[in-house]
Amino acid sequence: MSGLRVLVVDDDFMVARIHSGYVARVPGFSVVAVAHNGADALAAVAELRPDLVLLDIYLPDMSGLEVLKQLNDVDVLMISAARDVPTVREAMRGGAINYLIKPFTAAALSERLQQYADTRRRLTAIGPEARQDDVDRLFGTLKTAAPMPKGLSAATCALVADALRDAGRDLSAAEAAELTGLSRVSARRYLEHLCAEGRAELRPRYGTAGRPEHRYQWLG
Template sequence: MNDVRVLVVDDDFMVARIHSGYVSRVPGFEVVAVAHGGADALAAVAELRPDLVLLDIYLPDMSGLEVLKSLNDVDVLMISAARDVATVREAMRGGAVNYLIKPFTAAALAERLRQYAETRRRLTAIGPQARQDDVDRLFGAPKQAAPMPKGLSRATCALVAEALRDAGGDLSAAEAAELTGLSRVSARRYLEHLCASGRAELHPRYGTAGRPEHRYRWLG
């Protein structure tokens, strides 16, 4: 994947330079330009088409929140000394992917940038259509554990989950049974439970004839 192209927007020339240095030290990110006002920021986005804008709120010609509302097809990470909840709420409503309060350390910004890069990676990996569990992982929704069916044990379920996770691809019930020492029927029941709980998914594999083979893949 190509580097994330970043536009840094801050009215303070020295602060903009410092923040640009922070960004440049994070692998996978590059600063493509720096702007010191709202109009300059909008012009730079239109010309350079960055992936991400680090946007200050207090700009000399307009509020960064106004700039945020005017931007399309670009992600925005707000950086500001503003701590009031109303401002944070407005940034969220405007579509900001994150909000970092000044002053902050290089490590704090790097953490947010890595989170952003991971979200981009997950979106790319999903493909053109998302399942609900894909969306839940992107938005950080907590998983609800499916109740353990009668006759299954959590210890054995953990064993099957470990085998599926370590496989690095997909497994059939027969392959999972061989890895865990279970019968194929028991292995299939545990695999089906993992699918029901959102930790695995079923992939039918179609051969030249007959019924498709059920393959199971770990989701985490």
């Protein structure tokens, strides 16, 4: 997947600059333009065709929610100090992929962007037709039996889960690490978490001598 292009929309010039800096620090993302009102945002989307818009709600000429209703064929992440439920509900109904309440940290935005990139990757990998577990994973509705341990991320866990499922056979931690680009130790932690969730199982492979090799099989 090529780099993802982002349009930042905020009426405050300094805030827009800060958010643009946050985006630029996330690998795989770049800011293609900044807009400070709704009209300029709509024009920039039409001209530049970004992949994602970071859209503020409080704009000088129109509400960001009105801008959201006019945007087609582009994903939108709402960013606003508004935290009342009707506003959040309207953003969801309008098709926003996420909603981040100001002020937020660079880490909070980075997490949302990485989740977004991971979802796009999985959509591309699914192919022309999706299975129910594919759809459940994309919409975040898979039931989990164990909480995410400290130091593990949901996006990376999904990456390991996809690698294990798509392998069609059992994998060792080293093999999973090679497929995902993680270290062997990190891959093993995610594989163990998938086992704790009931989505994978440990299958020891016994050799002629020594301790058995730990292998992991996808269950779904």
